Amino acid sequence: MEILSKYFGKTEISEETIITMIQPVYGFEQADAYTILTDSELGSDIMWFQSIHHPEICFILANPEAFALRKPEAFSQEVLTMLSVPSKEDLDVAYLLSVTDTLEQATVNLKSPIVFNPHTRQGAQIILNEDLPLRERLFASC
Amino acid sequence: MLVLARKEKESILIGDNIEIIIQSIDKDSVKIAIVAPKEVKVFRKELVESVKEENKQAIITIDRASLVNLLKQRGDHHEK
Numbered sequence: 001m002e003i004l005s006k007y008f009g010k011t012e013i014s015e016e017t018i019i020t021m022i023q024p025v026y027g028f029e030q031a032d033a034y035t036i037l038t039d040s041e042l043g044s045d046i047m048w049f050q051s052i053h054h055p056e057i058c059f060i061l062a063n064p065e066a067f068a069l070r071k072p073e074a075f076s077q078e079v080l081t082m083l084s085v086p087s088k089e090d091l092d093v094a095y096l097l098s099v100t101d102t103l104e105q106a107t108v109n110l111k112s113p114i115v116f117n118p119h120t121r122q123g124a125q126i127i128l129n130e131d132l133p134l135r136e137r138l139f140a141s142c
Numbered sequence: 143m144l145v146l147a148r149k150e151k152e153s154i155l156i157g158d159n160i161e162i163i164i165q166s167i168d169k170d171s172v173k174i175a176i177v178a179p180k181e182v183k184v185f186r187k188e189l190v191e192s193v194k195e196e197n198k199q200a201i202i203t204i205d206r207a208s209l210v211n212l213l214k215q216r217g218d219h220h221e222k
Contacts, residue, residue: 060202078181099209
C-alpha cells in the first residue's frame, strides 16, 4: 500500500510492516498505526516512526544499542501482558529522539520508550516507574 | 463533575473494582491509596502531561537529509 509521509513523500510499504499501537504515543491518540521507515545510510540506528494515516505525525526513533543508551531495567507485568510476551527480552525498545538543528542539543526520552513485540507487531509507549529523564542528551560528551 | 467530601480513612468506589482510599490528610497534601486492577494505568497527571509535551517536541522538525548528514559528520555513532 502507498502512504504519504511528510519526510519521505509517497512511500510504498508492505501491510505486514504495520505496527499497531495498543497504547498510542501520548498526546497522539488519533494515530494508532505506524510503519518504520529507514534511510539506507543510517540502517537501523535511526528509524522514522511514521503514522500510516497522518503524514504529519512522524517521530524519530533511536536504537539504544547504536548510541550506547541504557535500556530499562524492568518492565511491569502489565506491560508484558499488554504486549503478550513472557519476558522483557522479547520486546524491542526504541527511544524517541528530539532534534532540531544540531546534534549537540538532541535528546532522547528514556522515561517513556516505545516498545514493540516484533512477532505480533504491536507496540506501546510506556511510562516507566524508574527514575529516568525525559530528556537525556543523545551524545553525553557534547 | 462529581465532588464528594471524605474524611481520613474513608474511601470511594469507582465501578466494581476500583477503590480510592483517603489514607491521611496533612496541612497541604493528601495521601491517597488506590486499589485497582493491574491493567488500569495510574499516573500522576503532571507526569503524563510532561510526556505529552515531550512527545510534541519530538515531532520532527529536521528534514531527513539534514539528520543523515549530521549523523554522518558526527561519524562516531557506530562506536560501541
